[in-house]
Structure formats: structure tokens, C-alpha cells
Amino acid sequence: MTDTLALLKLRRSVPPQFLTAPGPDESQLGDILTIGTRVPDHGKLAPWRFIVFSGAGRDKAAEIVAQAFKAKNPEADADKVAFERNRLLQAPVIVAVVSTARPHVKIPEWEQELSAGAVCMNMLVAAHAMGFGASWLTNWFSFDRAVLTALGLGTDERIAGFIHIGTPTAAPADRERPVLADIVSHYGA
Numbered sequence: 001m002t003d004t005l006a007l008l009k010l011r012r013s014v015p016p017q018f019l020t021a022p023g024p025d026e027s028q029l030g031d032i033l034t035i036g037t038r039v040p041d042h043g044k045l046a047p048w049r050f051i052v053f054s055g056a057g058r059d060k061a062a063e064i065v066a067q068a069f070k071a072k073n074p075e076a077d078a079d080k081v082a083f084e085r086n087r088l089l090q091a092p093v094i095v096a097v098v099s100t101a102r103p104h105v106k107i108p109e110w111e112q113e114l115s116a117g118a119v120c121m122n123m124l125v126a127a128h129a130m131g132f133g134a135s136w137l138t139n140w141f142s143f144d145r146a147v148l149t150a151l152g153l154g155t156d157e158r159i160a161g162f163i164h165i166g167t168p169t170a171a172p173a174d175r176e177r178p179v180l181a182d183i184v185s186h187y188g189a
């Protein structure tokens, strides 16, 4: 089996609570982002863009999430607010993959959104191939317009995923996978 097949067969997500510094450096991150762009893209529209959160920018985004949570849940105690803030304070580097899918004469928006999903998956695989752990998460705030606006997204843009990347502190046990017999049929058989 080639290294690529071994990686694809065994890769699994590492949740942010098990990710720590160091994250990818500038050059490694550049590779992860470049590999992210190397996906099927019907019509060559590049219907996605990336926002990198690290350092002070990551802290600022975490505070935006905390304040949005507080505004929606005024009764929440400090621990609950801190829990929400912490969602963006664990992995040292987080990349938001933003879907910029728009109506197009030929390419359905669905296909543009699928391409953004492929970007997320490529980034996960690239991060793992470099020895990092990574997770593809959305969380409630990916669907909160106030948070999205504060993070700089336009009204016609959506989050395909936040890719949390860092050094794994633990290797999570694998989870159950679908049984092929349940999901595969051979047409005409």
C-alpha cells in the first residue's frame, strides 16, 4: 500500500481539545492552503476563499463568538461564555473555508458548494500528511449572521468549515465506519 493510501485509510479527525502548539508555520500553512485550492471546481470559478485565524486575530474572533453567545443567551454564566470563547482558542491555527457560491448561468450553486467541501477535505488530508492533527467543524456560530459579519463575510457568503490545525496531544480511537454493504448497490445487478 502506498503512503497515500495508508493515510487515507487511517486518517481521523483530532478534536480541538487535543490540538496544541506548534501549528503549521507560514510555509507549511502556505502548502496546506495551496493544496486546499487543488480541488475539482466545475467552471474554474474558485467559489471559495480562506480566512486564517492565529495569534491576536484568533483571540479577537474567539471574543466575537463569546459576545454573540452572551447576546443570545443573556442568562448564561461566565463558565458557559468561557466555554464558547474557548472553541476558537484551542488549535493554534484555524482556517475558515468560506463558500462564495453564487448563481451562475451554467454551474449550479450546489456544485460550487461541493467544491468548498472538497477544499476542506484536502486541507484535512494535507495537515495530517504533515504530521499535524486537524478537525473540520462548523459549530453554531457558522450560521450566526452577526458573527459572520464581524468576521468579514459578505451577506452572500457562508462558512463551509473551520479547519482546526495543531499538534495532536492524543490519538483518538477510531469510530465506527459505515458498512459498505449498507450503502453500495450495483446498478442492474
Ligand SMILES: Cc1cc2nc3c(=O)[nH]c(=O)nc-3n(C[C@H](O)[C@H](O)[C@H](O)COP(=O)(O)O)c2cc1C
Binding pocket: 011, 012, 013, 014, 135, 136, 137, 138, 139, 140, 160, 161, 175
Ligand atoms: C461540514 C461539517 C461540519 C461539522 N461540524 C461539526 C461540529 O460543529 N461539531 C462536531 O462535533 N463535529 C462536526 N463535524 C464532524 C467532524 O468533523 C468529524 O466528522 C468527526 O469528528 C469524525 O471525523 P473523522 O471521521 O474524520 O474522524 C462536522 C463535519 C462536517 C463535514
